[in-house]
Amino acid sequence: MRKACAWLLALALCGAGNATAALRLKLDAPELDPAQREASQQLLDEAADKLPPAFRERLDREIEVEWRDDLPANGMGQARGPQRIALNRKYLADLTDGSAASRQTGRVHGTERRELLATLLHELTHVYDRARLWSAEEKREIRRCTRQEETLGRIAQPTDCRGQSGRRFTLSDDPRLLDLAGWPQRAGQRGRREAHNGFVLRSPDVYELSNPREFVAVNMEYFLLDPSYACRRPALYRYYQQRFGWAPEHSACAQSFAYLNAGRDFGQQPLGQLDPERVYEVDYLLAEANDNLVSRWGHTMLRLVICAPGRPRGPDCRLDLDQHLVLSYRAFVGDLQLSSWDGLTGAYPSRLFVLPLSQVIEEYTKVELRSLASVPLKLDREEVASLVERAAQRLDAAWSKGPALDASERGQLALAIAAAKVAATRNGLDLCNRMFEVTGARSTHAALRLDRYWRNLRTQTLHDPLDYKIRELGDWALNQSPPQPTFYS
Numbered sequence: 001m002r003k004a005c006a007w008l009l010a011l012a013l014c015g016a017g018n019a020t021a022a023l024r025l026k027l028d029a030p031e032l033d034p035a036q037r038e039a040s041q042q043l044l045d046e047a048a049d050k051l052p053p054a055f056r057e058r059l060d061r062e063i064e065v066e067w068r069d070d071l072p073a074n075g076m077g078q079a080r081g082p083q084r085i086a087l088n089r090k091y092l093a094d095l096t097d098g099s100a101a102s103r104q105t106g107r108v109h110g111t112e113r114r115e116l117l118a119t120l121l122h123e124l125t126h127v128y129d130r131a132r133l134w135s136a137e138e139k140r141e142i143r144r145c146t147r148q149e150e151t152l153g154r155i156a157q158p159t160d161c162r163g164q165s166g167r168r169f170t171l172s173d174d175p176r177l178l179d180l181a182g183w184p185q186r187a188g189q190r191g192r193r194e195a196h197n198g199f200v201l202r203s204p205d206v207y208e209l210s211n212p213r214e215f216v217a218v219n220m221e222y223f224l225l226d227p228s229y230a231c232r233r234p235a236l237y238r239y240y241q242q243r244f245g246w247a248p249e250h251s252a253c254a255q256s257f258a259y260l261n262a263g264r265d266f267g268q269q270p271l272g273q274l275d276p277e278r279v280y281e282v283d284y285l286l287a288e289a290n291d292n293l294v295s296r297w298g299h300t301m302l303r304l305v306i307c308a309p310g311r312p313r314g315p316d317c318r319l320d321l322d323q324h325l326v327l328s329y330r331a332f333v334g335d336l337q338l339s340s341w342d343g344l345t346g347a348y349p350s351r352l353f354v355l356p357l358s359q360v361i362e363e364y365t366k367v368e369l370r371s372l373a374s375v376p377l378k379l380d381r382e383e384v385a386s387l388v389e390r391a392a393q394r395l396d397a398a399w400s401k402g403p404a405l406d407a408s409e410r411g412q413l414a415l416a417i418a419a420a421k422v423a424a425t426r427n428g429l430d431l432c433n434r435m436f437e438v439t440g441a442r443s444t445h446a447a448l449r450l451d452r453y454w455r456n457l458r459t460q461t462l463h464d465p466l467d468y469k470i471r472e473l474g475d476w477a478l479n480q481s482p483p484q485p486t487f488y489s
Helices: 002-020 034-050 053-058 089-097 112-130 136-152 175-181 212-225 234-244 315-319 340-344 357-367 381-401 407-444 451-463 466-479
Strands: 024-027 062-068 077-079 084-088 257-260 271-274 279-287 299-306 325-331 350-356 372-376
Touching: 024 034, 034 062, 034 089, 034 112, 053 234, 062 089, 062 112, 077 112, 084 089, 084 112, 089 112, 112 212, 175 212, 175 234, 212 234, 234 381, 279 315, 299 315, 325 357, 350 357, 357 372
Parallel strands: 024 062, 062 084
Antiparallel strands: 077 084, 257 271, 279 299, 279 372, 299 325, 325 350
């Protein structure tokens, strides 16, 4: 009987321990006077209340917070190991007498006390990120991908495992986070990421661009403290919300996204508004190649099929051609003269232009005598909305980049183009063959002219042979040697 009671008592104590398991912030400052201790404890309590409940539950440990005078003069705090955070002692007096709540810092958070609160949340996020607090599903995925890489190697690794094997952090090496943050995969590098972040515009703190770990911590500050964060960075806001199953209150956001109208019609408003709810579908828009030096590899774009105001989303939206927009990356020429050599060597920066469909049709079919093919992409509503958000964000980043690509980046771009051309050409030839199987000889009838699609595709493959692209991809797969950009890249 005693053994049974002891067992039940131990089980109850374990259950009680699990029920109360959570992050605990402890002030380690015995030398402080009562007023300093009270002000410091209030700061710690406020920081704990700001954190998501799941954050506090998963980071089940006691973290000691202390005031030190040996921190850098321009730093407010620093995480010193998994269970200790140091704050700069020079701010203690202002926190104690209350002047920190009104003293402006000139930064986005505003007051000195708000900056201290943000610093504490920032360093707690670093501790959380280093603790590897993955969910059970994430752990299984990481183990599976790590085993596959060890067995098959990086080249044979499936796409869904890129970036998952060998992960070291809870958030900052999550492939989804890196995509949103501005460290995309390098073309042809099997999941390896770009070393630099080009999203320099609209950054609340350029310190976030230092590395993904700082990006996670800085954005956690604004996720918790800035009510407008959901409107400024909606994709990242949703990422944090999904990770923690919780989100703080936020301001009401506009339903549309602003974009710079790059069309020739100066009667239109320079700043347009794009509502994702009005986007019915997204098409892959391809302008065929021709014999001109700057056009012999074709041009790919995205077409947003936008419904007219008041029309419900549906196939009829494809008739609203005056509403459709085209997303097109083009060379930005800041000179009165166009240099073919500068274009071939990457001297012109590539920037995203938002153009009306009518202007694109006129430019390619009437002026350059090139055909346009519009292929619908199979995207769900969430993917369509995400694409519109991403386009608005990339518009800022692309226009701010400016400098030309270096040799390595041009090689990676040529590799990406080669892979895309191989896939697109094979799919195009397969589609034409199936079309001929169905229609037979009638496909060449003058009234139908279906054979022109095969002839256009065949002309492009003759000018730009597929075998060279396959050789370039094979050379990279075997020797890790990116191709040299040429006229046909």
